[in-house]
Amino acid sequence: MTRRAPFIVIEGLDRSGKSTQTALLLQRMKATNIPAQLVKFPDRTTAIGQMINSYLQSDSDLDDRAIHLLFSANRWELASTIEQLLNSGISVVCDRYAFSGIAFSASKGLSYEWCRSPDISLPAPDLTLFLDISPEAAKERGGYGEERYEKEEMQRKVGEIFRRIGREISADGGKWVNIDAGREREAVAEEIWKWVEGVANGAVGPSRRLWT
Ligand code: TMP
Ligand code: MG
Numbered sequence: 001m002t003r004r005a006p007f008i009v010i011e012g013l014d015r016s017g018k019s020t021q022t023a024l025l026l027q028r029m030k031a032t033n034i035p036a037q038l039v040k041f042p043d044r045t046t047a048i049g050q051m052i053n054s055y056l057q058s059d060s061d062l063d064d065r066a067i068h069l070l071f072s073a074n075r076w077e078l079a080s081t082i083e084q085l086l087n088s089g090i091s092v093v094c095d096r097y098a099f100s101g102i103a104f105s106a107s108k109g110l111s112y113e114w115c116r117s118p119d120i121s122l123p124a125p126d127l128t129l130f131l132d133i134s135p136e137a138a139k140e141r142g143g144y145g146e147e148r149y150e151k152e153e154m155q156r157k158v159g160e161i162f163r164r165i166g167r168e169i170s171a172d173g174g175k176w177v178n179i180d181a182g183r184e185r186e187a188v189a190e191e192i193w194k195w196v197e198g199v200a201n202g203a204v205g206p207s208r209r210l211w212t
Helices: 016-031 047-057 063-086 100-107 112-119 135-142 152-171 185-201
Strands: 007-012 037-038 091-095 128-133 176-180
Touching: 007 016, 007 100, 007 185, 016 037, 016 091, 016 185, 037 063, 037 128, 047 063, 063 091, 063 100, 063 112, 100 112, 100 152, 128 185, 135 152, 152 176, 176 185
Parallel strands: 007 091, 007 128, 037 091, 128 176
Antiparallel strands: none
């Protein structure tokens, strides 16, 4: 019987280095013969993903709740694929997940509980790595401004909500790690690798669902 592979989520603010770190992590997993697949949310390639992309690029406007539900639906359309990969022994490394969904929408004033509900019972990560960086440091990196949510004030609120989610996930027995992403790329990659090695080599329990 194939052993279930771990589900690893990388979360963070815009410009926290998420995509770079995700790519480095995948390279390293492959080099260590850990089969792994990258999944990125939003997945802009699907029909729903294209609506999300148009909204993020400000080519279309949508009600805050409508776009929230589209982001969630975009995860649901890939949920069974994620489960199949894990059950066939392939680790999934996910660049953003439901926690981004809550953090970004709730920062616009929607209720935290309302934002959480459509993602209840999605596959739960075995490890969530939150790349934490101050909005000031993030802004200096490449500058915001290309997409809708890339504004310092919004990122500050998003960061606060992410930290709240992290405390709740930890209190609930989940594995959430805050990583100081303001450091050099290699130092961040090394810390991420330590955590991933731990879950990749350890026992992975039965699959769980978010907030159930
Ligand atoms: P990206 O830059 O990682 O492609 O993400 C695009 C933006 O979408 C980013 O500002 C975070 C935001 N977002 C949400 O608002 N809700 C979600 O559920 C996800 C996955 C991302
Ligand atoms: Mg972006």
